Structure formats: C-alpha cells, structure tokens
Amino acid sequence: KAGVTQTPRYLIKTRGQQVTLSCSPISGHRSVSWYQQTPGQGLQFLFEYFSETQRNKGNFPGRFSGRQFSNSRSEMNVSTLELGDSALYLCASSRDLSGANVLTFGAGSRLTVL
Amino acid sequence: QQQVKQSPQSLIVQKGGISIINCAYENTAFDYFPWYQQFPGKGPALLIAIRPDVSEKKEGRFTISFNKSAKQFSLHIMDSQPGDSATYFCAASAPDDYKLSFGAGTTVTVRA
Numbered sequence: 001k002a003g004v005t006q007t008p009r010y011l012i013k014t015r016g017q018q019v020t021l022s023c024s025p026i027s028g029h030r031s032v033s034w035y036q037q038t039p040g041q042g043l044q045f046l047f048e049y050f051s052e053t054q055r056n057k058g059n060f061p062g063r064f065s066g067r068q069f070s071n072s073r074s075e076m077n078v079s080t081l082e083l084g085d086s087a088l089y090l091c092a093s094s095r096d097l098s099g100a101n102v103l104t105f106g107a108g109s110r111l112t113v114l
Numbered sequence: 115q116q117q118v119k120q121s122p123q124s125l126i127v128q129k130g131g132i133s134i135i136n137c138a139y140e141n142t143a144f145d146y147f148p149w150y151q152q153f154p155g156k157g158p159a160l161l162i163a164i165r166p167d168v169s170e171k172k173e174g175r176f177t178i179s180f181n182k183s184a185k186q187f188s189l190h191i192m193d194s195q196p197g198d199s200a201t202y203f204c205a206a207s208a209p210d211d212y213k214l215s216f217g218a219g220t221t222v223t224v225r226a
Contacts, residue, residue, distance in 0.1 A: 004157070031212075033213065035216075041218070042116070042203065042216050042217060042218040042219050043158070043205075043214075043216040043219075044121075045213040045215070048212050048213060050212075054205065055212050056211070056212040056213050060206065090157050090158070092157070097212045098207070098212050098213060098214065100145075100146040100209075101150075101205060102136070102160050103158075103160065103188075103214065104159075104160075105150075105157030105158050105159065106157050107155065107156055107157050108157055
C-alpha cells in the first residue's frame with residue numbers, strides 16, 4: 001500500500017518567488033492536512049482539506065493557500081516567499097477529518113528560501 | 115503560542131535505560147493525546163495514543179502516563195535501544211477541531 005507522496009522533496013527559491021507543493025494521500029483517505037516544521041517552532045498546523053473544502057486553517061498569513069482536488073490530491077502554495085518560510089512542509093492524510101484520526105505523514109518537501 | 119509544552123528538548127540515554135519525555139497542556143477541551151516518532155529524512159509516524167479516560171497505556175516498550183488533574187502526560191521508553199534514536203513529538207486535539215497541536219519535540223539519542 002503506497003504511503004503519502006510529496007513532491008518535490010527539495011527545492012530552493014529566492015525571496016519574492018512563489019512555490020507550489022504537491023501531496024498525494026493514501027488511497028481511500030479523504031482528508032489532507034498540511035504542517036510546517038521548523039527547528040524552533042516544531043510542527044505548526046497550516047490547513048486541512050476534506051472533500052475539496054478547507055475545514056480548518058492555522059494561524060498563517062494569506063500568502064499560504066491550498067486546495068484539494070476531486071481525487072483527494074492536494075497542493076499548497078506560498079506566494080511572495082520570505083526567508084522565514086524556509087521549512088519542511090509536511091502533508092498528512094487520514095481516512096476522515098483529522099483530530100482523533102491517525103495521521104499518516106509524507107516525508108515532506110524541504111523548502112529553502114535564499 | 116505552543117498549546118502543548120514539551121520537555122526536555124533533547125536527552126541522551128544509555129542502551130537499556132529509560133527515556134522520559136514530558137508534556138503539559140492548558141486546553142481542557144483536549145481529549146486525544148498521541149505521540150509521534152520521527153526519524154531523520156522521514157515524516158512523523160504515530161507511535162502510541164491515549165484518551166483521558168485512562169491513566170496509562172502501554173504498547174511494548176512504550177508507555178504513556180496521563181494525569182488529567184495536572185494536565186500533563188508523558189512518554190516512557192523502557193529498555194531504550196539505539197534504534198529508538200529519533201525525535202518524539204507529543205500532540206493533542208479537541209473534539210471537532212480537526213487538527214493536532216504539537217509539542218516542540220524531543221530528540222532522543224540512545225548510546226550503545
């Protein structure tokens with residue numbers, strides 16, 4: 001059974017650019033959550049999508065956005081990149097809306113902003 | 115701000131020893147407390163989880179102790195092995211919140 005697949009695994013951008021990250025959940029999982037992981041802040045919740053609708057959003061600026069497609073695949077976008085956006089972006093899928101459901105994480109997309 | 119406070123930031127234990135990681139929370143609505151384990155280059159993976167209706171849960175060498183009145187919970191790794199060297203995150207969620215609030219993480223190093 002394939003796990004959660006995130007692409008790209010590594011990318012380097014410069015300030016002001018934008019980036020799109022992709023996440024393919026486990027087959028049959030309808031919920032996709034995104035988290036930002038940094039050494040100082042740990043894992044911070046970005047947003048969750050279920051049935052193509054954003055169900056919850058963390059405390060991040062509007063430059064961070066996402067969407068979910070009908071096949072449950074999800075993308076997140078960060079516009080006007082800042083140095084502080086350098087982080088590991090983790091996608092997690094679960095069968096239903098998360099919270100008490102088991103989250104299965106992908107290996108992450110490591111973004112470096114120069 | 116961090117809704118779940120985790121300590122210590124890192125710890126070193128000898129093979130066969132006990133690793134103890136502590137977490138504290140303020141939100142009394144939290145009703146689900148998982149622990150995730152993360153190896154370098156990998157995403158976190160669920161290790162063990164507990165609900166507040168029990169005070170302890172054990173799975174193999176891993177035990178969660180839960181103190182509802184103190185709003186604290188901890189992970190004990192018994193007979194620590196080098197393969198347990200990883201970063202451990204505690205987390206919590208509330209009903210209908212659809213997200214996990216994670217602690218800052220503890221890096222555990224088990225020396226052979």
